[in-house]
Amino acid sequence: MNIDMIRAAAERLAGHARRTPLLTSPFLDEIAGRRVLVKPECLQHTGSFKFRGGWSAVSALDEDIRKRGVIAFSSGNHAQGVALAAAKHGAPAVIVMPTDAPQMKIDNTRALGAEIVLYDRPGGESREEAGRHHQEARGLTMIKPYDEPQVIAGQGTTGLEIAAQAAELGVKNGDVLVCCGGxxxxxxxxxxxxxxxxxxxxxxxxxxxxxxxxRSLVSGQIEENARKSGGICDAIVTPSPGEITFPIMKRLCGPGIVVSEDEAMQAMALAFSRLKIVVEPGGAVALAAALFHEDKIAGEAVVAVCTGGNVDAELFGEALARFG
Known part of the structure; x- marks a missing residue:
């Protein structure tokens, strides 16, 4: 992984991905005690930043390989990003999704033309086993959700935009908070x-x-979660950081920030009322950190990336009812 791959991905994404803005609100600034700049990737195609990585990976494939099709494992956002990217390239897509994924994400992925294979994640079924037959029998190319160089390159284009937009606003120093799964x-x-x-x-x-x-950044080695599923932040629930991603984070990232589910729900409500955007729980975690953990952040400004907005109406309604 290197910056040249990210810049190349940006060229392939030009005209296909949205350049999402940096949003501000004096009400959020008051809560956070500093200037808060929100990068709303919930406004990206398919409702999350995952379209960037999906397009980057699919567009980088040799045409003959791409025509055979791609396969991906995802609880929803990566699924939709890969499905749309494959559809726009005229390539088949098989997406292996857990039965406990939000129904809206399953429905949306299918509506984008992907073939859905469900597996019982709560019951301990292996997603690799669920998708192995399709991958081997049809010669499909695996596009991993995060531990894949071309996917990381696509996601990195978000950082290129943040760098340019922050410079335009005169912000040269500060923390960029990112909702993190793998x-x-x-x-x-x-x-x-x-x-x-x-x-x-x-x-x-x-x-x-x-x-x-x-925890991995604290210990200096890859740590795993005791829980493998559950919770409302499904978009960023992963077993552990990736073998490719963790060394990069270890070298370049500041300490992690952990928020409660209630804080994520409150951030969802505030994003709706103050910024007029819809954010899912996992996509609101960075904003929650900016708003409610100000003592862990230094500087006059902070950037928070709202990574996705694919939330079921019932859960979104609950957030508004409790914290709106």
Whole structure:
């Protein structure tokens, strides 16, 4: 992984991905005690930053390989990103999804033209086993959700945009808070900031009980979560940081920040009321860290990446009812 791959991915994404803005609100600034700049990747195609990585990986394939099709494992956001990228390239896509994934994400992935294979994650079924037959029988190319160089390169384009946008606003130093699962987005942004905005530092943000990246940065080695599923932040629930992503985070990232599910829900409500955007729980974790953990952040400004907005109406309604 290097900055040249991220820049090349940005060229392939030009005209296909949205350049999401940096949003501000004086109300959020008051809560956080500093200037808060929100990068709303919930406005990206398919409702999350995952389209960037999906397009980067699919577009990088040799045409003959791409025509045979791709396969991916995902609880929803990576699924939709790969499905749309494959559809726009005229390639078949098989997506292996857990039965406990939000129904909206399953439905949306299918609507984008992907073939869905469900597996029983709560019951301990292996996703690799569920998808192995399709991959081997049909010669499909695996696109991993985060531990894949071309996926990381695509996610890193978010960091290129942050660097340019922060410079336009006169922000040269500060923390960039990133909702973190396996670390694809966090490591990609960290690499982009190293090259384009060295005064900005990426920091992973995670929900309680799924704080593997935070603990790994403390210990200096890859740590696993005791829980493998559950919780409302499904978009960023992973067993551990990736073999590719963790060394990048270890070298470049600041300490992780862990938030509660209630804080994520409150951040969802505030994002809706103050910024008029819809954010899912896992996508609101970085904003929750910016708003409610100000003592762990230094500087006059902070950037929070709202990574996705694919939330079921019932859960979103609960957030608004409790904290709106």
């Amino acid at each position: 670390g694809g987005l966090t490591s990609g942004i960290a690499l982009a900031l190293e090259a384009e905005a060295p005064g900005l530092r990426a920091r992973p943000c995670e929900p309680e009980e799924f704080d593997d990246a935070t």
